[in-house]
Amino acid sequence: MTLLTSPPDTLTPLGTALRVALDGPFADARALARATFPADNLLRDPSGSLEEAREWVLRRLRELQDAGFGATGIPTSATDPPDPEAAVITFEMLAHGDLSVTIKSGVQFGLFGGAVANLGTAWHHDTFLSDITGLRLLGCFAMTELGHGSDVAGLETTIIYDPKAEDFVVDTPTPQATKAYLGNAATHGRMAVVFGQLVVAGVRQGVHAILVPIRDEAGRDLPGVTTGDQGRKGGLLGVDNGTLAFDHVRVPREMLLDRYGGVDDQGQYHSAIPEPNRRFFTMLGTLVRGRVCIAAAGGIAARRGLSIATRYALRRRQFVAPGGSEGILLLDYLTHQRRLFPLLARSYALGFAQNEVTRALVRIQGEGEASVRDQRELETRAAGLKAITTWFANGTLQECREACGGAGYLSENQLTGLRADVDVFATFEGDNTVLLQLVTKALLTDYSQTWGDLDRAGVVQATARLVGGTVLERTAANLLIERLVAAARRRPEETTLVDRGWHAWMFEERERHSLESLARRMRAAGRKPGDFEAFNRLGDHVQFVARAHLERVVLEAFIAGIAACPDPEVRAVLERLCSLYALTSLHQDRAWFLEHSRLSPGRARAMGEQVNALCRELRPDALAVVEGLGVPEAWLGAALLSV
């Protein structure tokens, strides 16, 4: 078959330069991917039935695989090295089309294939990876149970070793232990990576993963396996989510994915990681790419929405100004600018942060430069970025829908479909609220490791010297940011509202102070960082700390991204976007800054006007800013842009 490549994307010079800047270290790879991505047949006809949607998506997945946008970067054998950069960039490209395809690809290659690659050993790799990456063996990632979503350590499914038969018995002991919400489970899957409590010789070894065949070639459930179809969902109609239940299903010993723990031919359990909980979290850690990919896809979905809504606002007129003859463009309304421009700015900001997380992933998984600390930092950032980016995508797509009025509600204009698909991004690969708890937990652990031995007075003194220290480790452009912050601290009264040093300083203050006060409150309650009830009672504070941390990481990535841009004209636009991002974030939290005497009431009030001023300054470059997001206009597929 012939696949058309996308028509050439005609950009303004500024738009081209912004795109290169935002693509950052992956500019060449992304440009190549855009140029070669098969962009016909990009969007699914939403009028199809559930069955048609599922079949269309599987067909499309095969097409993309043939065109080199399938399992790219996933190893195909034990000797094939993974290429996380290629994997993430492929996933990003897929997110420019029907998101069911993107997610189905993630289920098959990222989760199912990824589990075999990361949790399995040579035999699994050589036996299964080629069929998995070639789409000859479709499979499920069977972790979540009906009764256990966020609490994965509490899974009820059992994997019990039978030393006589030398096999494992996989069982679903209660209805709540039924595996649920699994892509590929309703129809296409033939095998599943099943997570459950491993029991060997009567001893529980914690959660492990095992490969279980679930259907025969004809699609019939295998003996002991009950598959279920979870039917229609709020979106992602082309992903066949379903349930799996096992009634004492026997699986040969070698099917256990035993990289981190297995059973030898003497029936002995062995693992290099003695503590079961740590072992399990090590296993989960290898799946970090999933969260990086979901954040990436969420970010792309938001960019698609913003591209549609902003381009529409550059065509659509409403109301004739007094004395005028032609209607006023939507984007000339300040109210409309205030709706879209801060979202555009944040879209850039998150894009730069995404680049850094992706680079860290490549360093750690691709190049093997992984200290435990680096690995944990990557997990924390991937979790946090996944949460804030997917929420951002949901909010942004809704704002874009409303900004396009009734036209935004028509399926032909893509926004409602995108919004419906992205909705569940806030839940899968980790519930966003729970992910932010993880972020804060990690920060508190760092914090207590650094300051744990000091008494309270000591902590206060020590944290006064903290700037640039370990808790607030720099993401990038360290020296530059140090210098900017130091200058702002020396003469705070001279800083303007667009002073980058003041922004960075305030972002630091928000993170550091809220983290310190959380640690103090937990200490006062006699709680440790991982303590459940403390987290429950301090829930709001916990969420705030995580957001403050992530906002700082994002701002610093933005600053580093600008520093890497050679062209002063381009830098000027990026600086405005960065100011708009920073000020919007500070403005939204200005109550906190006022409550903690970091901001005067007068300055707080002036921030709103400064946001308005930045919007007006950005207005002439609006089209270039949208082009910089990197979504080719021809791929948007929104009817409202074709009239």
Next chain:
Amino acid sequence: MTLLTSPPDTLTPLGTALRVALDGPFADARALARATFPADNLLRDPSGSLEEAREWVLRRLRELQDAGFGATGIPTSATDPPDPEAAVITFEMLAHGDLSVTIKSGVQFGLFGGAVANLGTAWHHDTFLSDITGLRLLGCFAMTELGHGSDVAGLETTIIYDPKAEDFVVDTPTPQATKAYLGNAATHGRMAVVFGQLVVAGVRQGVHAILVPIRDEAGRDLPGVTTGDQGRKGGLLGVDNGTLAFDHVRVPREMLLDRYGGVDDQGQYHSAIPEPNRRFFTMLGTLVRGRVCIAAAGGIAARRGLSIATRYALRRRQFVAPGGSEGILLLDYLTHQRRLFPLLARSYALGFAQNEVTRALVRIQGEGEASVRDQRELETRAAGLKAITTWFANGTLQECREACGGAGYLSENQLTGLRADVDVFATFEGDNTVLLQLVTKALLTDYSQTWGDLDRAGVVQATARLVGGTVLERTAANLLIERLVAAARRRPEETTLVDRGWHAWMFEERERHSLESLARRMRAAGRKPGDFEAFNRLGDHVQFVARAHLERVVLEAFIAGIAACPDPEVRAVLERLCSLYALTSLHQDRAWFLEHSRLSPGRARAMGEQVNALCRELRPDALAVVEGLGVPEAWLGAALLSV
């Protein structure tokens, strides 16, 4: 056919009492409606095609009509009086089922029928109303054009009188003048109320409405009429939205809906309202019931979502507490309470406000007690309540979806479908952002009428005496609120965070100060209340004033609702909900209060903890609070509640 009525709804005594309190002046009418509403076949199977959805909805509408839940309250002839109470309560009941049915009913009876009833005269009533209310003549409300949504006064469609033929020529002069997003236009409509610029003897008389037949009995477009199908949308799949274009279509003279302006048999235009713009807004004013109904339906949709998510959180467990054996109920997590309880509280608050607006509608449209001032106040409140309630519904349903995790994403659990349907409520019957501009415009007009002649110093002095004055006219329970506020003002240092007088005072301050400062800023810029550019530049301030006003109206309605409740135990729960509503609103805007020295940083920080305390206090009554929302459990139709 037989229609089952709903199974008896077993409630706790507290739940029953809360329901009666929240139903307020309409308790009997709503209880009767709930008891007689045909509740089988309530929800549409989402797997049907577009065509099946449309046909199902039309069938269902006929069923409901037969059961007495159709055109209730809409007059069927010139001598039949309207019954707005029955109309609104019927609409509310419909909103407990498939929302496409609700909206289709609104299009047919409320908009199409309502336009004929309110804008037409005896001949139109006697000729058409019986067929309209009997669903024998389906029709469209053809106001919005592709190029003119919010700017209805700028419609391009022309209605030109031809004195020779004694008929009107209806024409769509440009593609942008095509009527769009019209329910009943894609397939079922046979006639339309078409809004366009009336021209008589070469003189433009502003926008008028005329009845135009669009299809023959077989469903074919009539000569000169082009109908279009806008296909699939983000939701409301059962409403057949489409387009209409007219190529010099001739319509007999009597088809003009001429209550506010018509052409006599001499070809002379006549109207009791000389100024065209005022005439048009008088016409629009008669359609206020639509906004009241949409607000009501949005409120019910939010209640359905909250009922599902809260009841689920009372069953679903996740994580076992340290030392415990059973999992923790979701609703025992403070984080989860903070997600749902403020929304429950706001749902009550909006419900009480909705009761007051409905009562005002009944007084003005049903009992004819309408001063111009009353009528305008009703329009302002209906517009504002529509905006804040529909946004609330969207946000709430999304929160409920996420609070139910992956289960929330399955169609069988109703939340995504509700969310998708409610989405466009923020746009139709007036874009929410534009509606809030209308609210502020009305407040500024009142304000300038009261204070317009004073110079600036005079205004400041005068407003210092404003409490209880005309700008902040009381909605209800006037004396009680006066007394509460006065007590709080006397001893502000003694007020607790749950002092109702302090709440009411702060709500007043927020409204009054923001309105005054907006008036000052507009005056400083030399602008009048209706000035376009001033509104553009002060967009954020304009939105803030409207919200502050509406929040105050809502709080006062809540206070009045509690005052009307005789039972102290029930009142105690309502007081907690009211405190939670008030504190959440103040907490969200605490930056404003800090910036304007209405709040100390310490008190601002304490508000978050007080919200937590209220959540804990409400926890034991959670089920009763949900029951009070008035959605029978059996109607929820969410699979996750049946396991």
